[in-house]
Amino acid sequence: MVSTLNKKNVAFLGTYLPRECGLATFTQDMINELETMSDFHPPRVIAVNNNATYAYGKKVMMSFNQNHRWEYIRIALELNRSNIDLLVIQHEFGIYGGNSGEYLIDLAERLTVPFIVIFHTVLSSPNPKQFQIVARLGELSCKSVTMAQSTKKDLHAIYGIALNKIEMIHHGVPQLETESRERLKALYGYADRQVISTFGFLSPGKGIEYAIEAMREVKESHPDALYIVWGKTHPVVKQEVGEVYRQKLQALVSELGLDNHVVFVDKLLTQEEVVHSLVLSDIYMTPYLGKEQAVSGTLAYGIGYGRVIISTPYRYATEMLADGRGLLANFRDPKSLGTGILDILDHPEKKLHMEQRTLDLGRTMMWNQIVKQYAGLIRDSVAAHSSYTNHGSVI
Structure with missing residues (x-):
């Protein structure tokens, strides 16, 4: 005592x-x-x-x-x-x-x-x-x-x-017990979909437009693929310019004919919802634009829950996704992001192997x-x- x-x-x-x-x-x-x-x-x-x-x-x-x-x-x-x-x-x-x-x-x-x-x-x-x-x-x-x-x-x-x-x-990374991936997909209305996701405050530096463009190629061979963008607009961004970035992204989705392949969940997620969004995902993606980013809480969460991660090569991602824990795509390059997504969706055995390697580190976090x-x-x-x-x- x-x-x-x-x-x-x-x-x-x-x-x-x-x-x-x-x-x-x-x-x-x-x-x-x-x-x-x-x-x-x-x-x-x-x-x-x-x-x-x-x-x-x-x-x-x-x-x-x-x-x-x-x-x-x-x-x-x-x-x-x-x-x-x-x-x-x-x-x-x-x-x-x-x-x-x-x-x-x-x-x-x-x-x-x-x-x-x-x-x-x-x-x-x-x-x-x-x-x-x-x-x-x-x-x-x-x-x-x-x-x-x-x-x-x-x-x-x-x-x-x-x-x-x-x-x-x-x-x-917060530790919560959850249902299985397939059970959570069903609970959230995404049953029978291959889910790619990003979560966090929405702002122009997140590079979401390039991930959306990548879905145009992905849907051709995987019509069940769905990209979910979880989270509200960053409070500072919203105060300064309103919802300009979100509206631009939504217009891009419509322009590319991706209404059935991209979904926005515009809300501040609870911790439980954050974990659920990761666990139900087949791929977690951070297409960020800033090369200098030294840490990313969202990427850390993705590793914590053993997701396959596709990211641009900012500093934190380059280090954390080494040794087979994820794939790196080029900055501002929809083609490169799409190639990574297809590589994982086309090779389920590679996905399982990568998830295990990521989870091995994630358990320590x-x-x-x-x-x-x-x-x-x-x-x-x-x-x-x-x-x-x-x-x-x-x-």
Whole structure:
């Protein structure tokens, strides 16, 4: 039995539900798992708001507007006075204020509480401000976490972060028990269809138009093929330009005569629906346009559930789909995507083999496994900081 006095008090800084953001879901998933560990008090959250306000639950101890620079200093001082043993900073350039999110440095430089930073984006060609932010966070943190081996190398070689301060931990995947693929297809109305899918917030960088064009060739030899695009438009995109991208895609479907082969599910998916969308799929596809993308939660989920994945060769996909776990297609190339789809649909034995290889990695990425690595990192960081301060030094 762990004494209450020895339990760790951990806080997370970043976006949090109900704000619609992938990092918010990531934080909630990790908190849910940490709560099951006997040597942790229920973690708390410092939520970063945009210009909207949110009805947060009791786990949120503080919240502030990302664009109010003075708030970053206030939050740091309040954390220093609190009983928090360690802060976990979720880092993405766009969720903090200032040039490339530079206001976050005001907070980090004033903390006496130790912190770990999780980098959700690691650029191989940063601009000077982006370089400065990542390098400084890495310098000040106890540990810097990234989710791919290639970006671990970049944090050291490009940003100068010491190798012994960098940890690679896979993106976590929620574990849910589900019905079989065929049973779920029937439940969702897709029985007797070969399902290709993509899920996540819809935005122009997702390259969905190229996947739609690929279906024109696929349907000729596989008239049962169906491409399902799951998810609502990204809140920021919708606020700025409305549903222009979705409408463009829908017009393309009609223009190509694919109304029976492409379906849009325009809603914010529950976690259960996300898992169902993957399990009922024969192929999961990420035709993204950004070569630099260092991590993709949606691709991680696809691997977690052992789907055959076809993707463009952005950084995360190139690493995660190695060793026979998927197929890479060219950027902005419907023909290349279509060739990959047909290769899988035409060779069911190849599909089964690829699913097994993907699932072998996917089993290690479930949140109940990933959280053990984070918990160990937190314990070691708190202990190291305590030992350091007890010998008369203060950060």
